[in-house]
Amino acid sequence: MLNKLALSGIRHRMRDYTVLFSGLMIASAIFYMFLSLAINKQFLSSNSPAAATAFIFGFGIVLLAIITIVYINYANTFLLSMRQKEYGMFMMLGAKSSKISKMIFVETFAIGAISTIIGSLLGIIATKYVSQWMITALDMQIKHFNSFYLPALMWTFIFFIVLFVFSALRNSVSLRRTKVLTLLHKDSQPSKIKRNGGVKAVQAVLGIIFLVIGYFAMWYIGKNAGFIFIGVPIALVTIVIGTYFTINSAITAVISLLKRNTKYSQKGLNNFTLSQLSFRIGDYTKILSMVSIMFALALGAITVGLGFQKQIDTVVNGQNYYDVAVHNADTAQKNRINHLSGDDQFNYSYKTDDKNKIVYYRTSEFKNQPFHYEAFNMKSMIATTKTSTNVTNPDVSYSMQQNMLPKYRMSQIKAVSDAKYNKIQAASNTLTLVKTTSFKNNLSKIRTISKEEAKRYPELKQAGGDKYTAYTMINGFFSGLEFMGFFLGIAFLAMLASCLMFKILSGASGDVKRYNMLYKIGTRQKVLRSTISKEIAVLFAVPAGLGIVHVLLGLQMFKGILFQPYTHIEIPFGIFIVLYLCYYFLTSYLYKKIVLK
Amino acid sequence: MQKIVEVKNVEKIYGKADEKQFKALSDVNFEVQPGEFVGIMGASGSGKTTLLNILSTLDTPTSGSVKIAGQDITTLNNNEMADFRSNKIGFIFQDFNLLENLTAYENIALPLALQNVAPKKIKPAVTSITEKLGLTEILNHYPTELSGGQKQRVAAARALVHEPSIVFGDEPTGALDSKSARALMDTMTKINQEDNVSILLVTHDPFSASYCDRILFIRDGEIGQELKKADNSRGEFYQEILDSLGTFVE
Numbered sequence: 001m002l003n004k005l006a007l008s009g010i011r012h013r014m015r016d017y018t019v020l021f022s023g024l025m026i027a028s029a030i031f032y033m034f035l036s037l038a039i040n041k042q043f044l045s046s047n048s049p050a051a052a053t054a055f056i057f058g059f060g061i062v063l064l065a066i067i068t069i070v071y072i073n074y075a076n077t078f079l080l081s082m083r084q085k086e087y088g089m090f091m092m093l094g095a096k097s098s099k100i101s102k103m104i105f106v107e108t109f110a111i112g113a114i115s116t117i118i119g120s121l122l123g124i125i126a127t128k129y130v131s132q133w134m135i136t137a138l139d140m141q142i143k144h145f146n147s148f149y150l151p152a153l154m155w156t157f158i159f160f161i162v163l164f165v166f167s168a169l170r171n172s173v174s175l176r177r178t179k180v181l182t183l184l185h186k187d188s189q190p191s192k193i194k195r196n197g198g199v200k201a202v203q204a205v206l207g208i209i210f211l212v213i214g215y216f217a218m219w220y221i222g223k224n225a226g227f228i229f230i231g232v233p234i235a236l237v238t239i240v241i242g243t244y245f246t247i248n249s250a251i252t253a254v255i256s257l258l259k260r261n262t263k264y265s266q267k268g269l270n271n272f273t274l275s276q277l278s279f280r281i282g283d284y285t286k287i288l289s290m291v292s293i294m295f296a297l298a299l300g301a302i303t304v305g306l307g308f309q310k311q312i313d314t315v316v317n318g319q320n321y322y323d324v325a326v327h328n329a330d331t332a333q334k335n336r337i338n339h340l341s342g343d344d345q346f347n348y349s350y351k352t353d354d355k356n357k358i359v360y361y362r363t364s365e366f367k368n369q370p371f372h373y374e375a376f377n378m379k380s381m382i383a384t385t386k387t388s389t390n391v392t393n394p395d396v397s398y399s400m401q402q403n404m405l406p407k408y409r410m411s412q413i414k415a416v417s418d419a420k421y422n423k424i425q426a427a428s429n430t431l432t433l434v435k436t437t438s439f440k441n442n443l444s445k446i447r448t449i450s451k452e453e454a455k456r457y458p459e460l461k462q463a464g465g466d467k468y469t470a471y472t473m474i475n476g477f478f479s480g481l482e483f484m485g486f487f488l489g490i491a492f493l494a495m496l497a498s499c500l501m502f503k504i505l506s507g508a509s510g511d512v513k514r515y516n517m518l519y520k521i522g523t524r525q526k527v528l529r530s531t532i533s534k535e536i537a538v539l540f541a542v543p544a545g546l547g548i549v550h551v552l553l554g555l556q557m558f559k560g561i562l563f564q565p566y567t568h569i570e571i572p573f574g575i576f577i578v579l580y581l582c583y584y585f586l587t588s589y590l591y592k593k594i595v596l597k
Numbered sequence: 598m599q600k601i602v603e604v605k606n607v608e609k610i611y612g613k614a615d616e617k618q619f620k621a622l623s624d625v626n627f628e629v630q631p632g633e634f635v636g637i638m639g640a641s642g643s644g645k646t647t648l649l650n651i652l653s654t655l656d657t658p659t660s661g662s663v664k665i666a667g668q669d670i671t672t673l674n675n676n677e678m679a680d681f682r683s684n685k686i687g688f689i690f691q692d693f694n695l696l697e698n699l700t701a702y703e704n705i706a707l708p709l710a711l712q713n714v715a716p717k718k719i720k721p722a723v724t725s726i727t728e729k730l731g732l733t734e735i736l737n738h739y740p741t742e743l744s745g746g747q748k749q750r751v752a753a754a755r756a757l758v759h760e761p762s763i764v765f766g767d768e769p770t771g772a773l774d775s776k777s778a779r780a781l782m783d784t785m786t787k788i789n790q791e792d793n794v795s796i797l798l799v800t801h802d803p804f805s806a807s808y809c810d811r812i813l814f815i816r817d818g819e820i821g822q823e824l825k826k827a828d829n830s831r832g833e834f835y836q837e838i839l840d841s842l843g844t845f846v847e
Contacts, residue, residue, distance in 0.1 A: 266706060266716040275698040517694040520655060522683025523711055524676050
């Protein structure tokens with residue numbers, strides 16, 4: 001009978017349970033997605049040249065495990081807060097506490113197990129589609145990656161089952177220990193007020209000191225890569241503590257400053273919003289700090305991932321000025337070339353002396369169409385485009401050789417007058433070099449030309465030398481890193497945002513009374529809505545703001561391995577903020593649904 | 598003189614036409630004059646909360662008209678209702694309904710802030726009402742740091758600070774001990790008499806009701822008997838209420 005009642009209780013709160021279920025499913029799905037990458041050693045070693053990758057992913061697992069534990073803890077509190085009144089009523093009506101604690105144990109465990117199973121399945125599907133999307137969108141080459149990875153699935157199950165056994169035990173013990181009356185009136189327990197200005201001031205100072213140490217460590221890693229194994233843990237610990245203290249003290253200070261400014265605070269519901277926030281901050285410090293760290297890690301991962309993508313362009317463009325090199329173009333190749341955007345086409349005639357290993361060019365052609373080449377400065381890691389009419393200059397010859405057929409690359413290059421060229425007893429060949437307006441935008445056409453060229457001159461298959469071959473090689477090298485960065489970033493973002501959403505939503509039921517009272521004393525619905533939006537916006541913005549600062553300073557770490565890590569960061573930041581905003585709007589919408597009539 | 602409350606033929610029916618319907622109020626008519634202290638008494642389920650909700654624009658009648666300070670509140674839209682409540686009405690609830698994250702001062706100032714009153718005018722208004730209600734010492738306390746009686750006086754100050762046309766009390770002494778209840782009712786009487794504030798009190802407690810000038814008894818959604826204090830002392834009026842309740846309930 002009691003079981004039936006409990007089930008009907010669940011049916012009545014279907015909406016709350018849907019939030020709970022979907023949250024838990026997202027958690028296990030993300031955990032699986034992450035593990036499918038992080039513990040796949042074959043994938044890691046074949047896609048990343050850096051030995052530090054496994055180390056970074058190790059850190060990732062620890063962090064994700066911590067955030068998952070916190071997340072499950074919130075979800076569990078949410079569950080208990082939904083159920084305790086009903087279970088309290090059963091106890092009041094005479095149900096034995098042992099029976100009740102068994103019921104809550106079964107309920108918690110069942111919810112956990114079901115959501116883990118469904119979540120992992122979702123994780124497998126999501127891994128497949130997300131990875132496919134990323135691989136095609138960013139033209140990546142990924143080896144040894146499979147969306148279904150058994151060890152990852154096993155570990156996800158083990159981890160979540162253990163967590164839910166603990167949560168279920170905790171719930172049943174806590175129900176058994178709490179008095180029936182407290183259970184019945186849990187909603188009306190007042191929150192306590194803390195006044196500790198002195199402690200807050202010390203925290204504010206300590207917070208800034210810790211942050212400075214952390215930022216310094218990251219900067220130093222950028223200068224001295226060997227410092228990474230000590231620097232990363234130092235930065236992680238100090239920034240975590242610094243963030244916690246800063247949120248706990250500085251934010252409270254800002255709020256009380258605003259409250260003291262009566263012009264602002266005594267306007268409309270501003271004072272109410274500020275008070276809600278200052279009460280919340282105490283309760284939210286932990287989660288906001290965690291979210292801010294996760295935010296930084298996730299955004300950092302995506303930024304660095306895209307940084308590698310940018311690196312591809314820079315490195316590829318530094319390899320060869322010309323996008324296409326075609327020998328003795330036939331009509332089909334000519335047609336393809338004409339379809340490329342941009343009309344910078346250069347034709348150079350050449351004759352070869354296979355015996356003496358010499359390749360002859362016409363001086364006049366270089367006079368009319370100077371040769372472009374990339375001079376790479378090893379110190380600044382920047383390639384600059386230069387032009388020359390003298391193809392025998394060693395730098396120029398070297399660049400020219402890349403465009404020649406492999407069998408002539410070791411030959412000497414000579415430039416001769418037209419008269420002399422005509423006298424040479426050999427067939428004349430034409431080398432067509434094309435510079436398009438953008439290598440990337442013409443990629444698929446260039447790919448076809450390069451493949452056709454390799455069919456016509458099979459020796460090119462092995463030796464490459466043209467820009468497309470260089471691109472394939474470099475792209476393969478960076479794709480692994482980029483893929484990991486993106487995957488890490490999106491997994492963390494989804495996790496942190498759902499975590500924050502859950503925490504905020506689990507407090508919503510306590511706000512129903514407050515907003516109802518404001519409504520009764522004559523607050524317009526629109527004002528109530530905007531108050532809620534503002535309040536939740538601050539809770540989302542505080543960790544995001546700090547997270548962005550962490551990333552901006554943390555990018556210093558990558559100065560050694562990434563070329564100009566700060567250029568175009570608006571792209572990853574933009575993507576990230578849009579996704580994060582979606583979570584904000586969803587949270588705000590759900591919150592209003594719960595709180596307002 | 599303009600009546601503060603004018604209720605004519607008010608009816609409230611719950612449930613749609615094709616469903617089982619329930620008549621919570623039927624043909625309710627009464628008036629409240631400026632400066633009057635009126636009580637509405639009835640048992641649980643008699644319709645007094647429905648009536649209060651309609652008077653305070655939290656609910657609308659199925660038919661009939663309700664005028665507060667000359668304004669027909671049944672024709673207002675949602676925003677106008679909200680504005681009307683914040684300008685013209687003061688509320689005192691049984692469970693105080695104070696915001697526990699605001700101090701007593703901030704709670705009291707809330708209705709003024711809602712009306713966007715200039716901050717420099719807020720302080721004198723709050724000071725004046727809190728002095729009258731003896732709350733100056735506890736203005737910086739949060740509700741959790743206050744006793745039940747203090748909380749209800751803060752709630753009363755909040756209901757009065759914006760000088761509403763009428764104050765509605767919904768069982769304001771319901772959660773108080775007898776001493777605090779007496780103090781609160783004394784305060785309300787004082788405000789009613791000295792400042793000429795109209796008060797409409799909904800209660801089922803004869804003691805609180807005995808402070809009113811006039812009492813309307815409501816049963817099964819209909820207003821039955823009416824009792825006037827006139828020149829009786831509070832004690833005599835209390836006895837009279839008890840007698841009426843005895844006969845009215847039967």
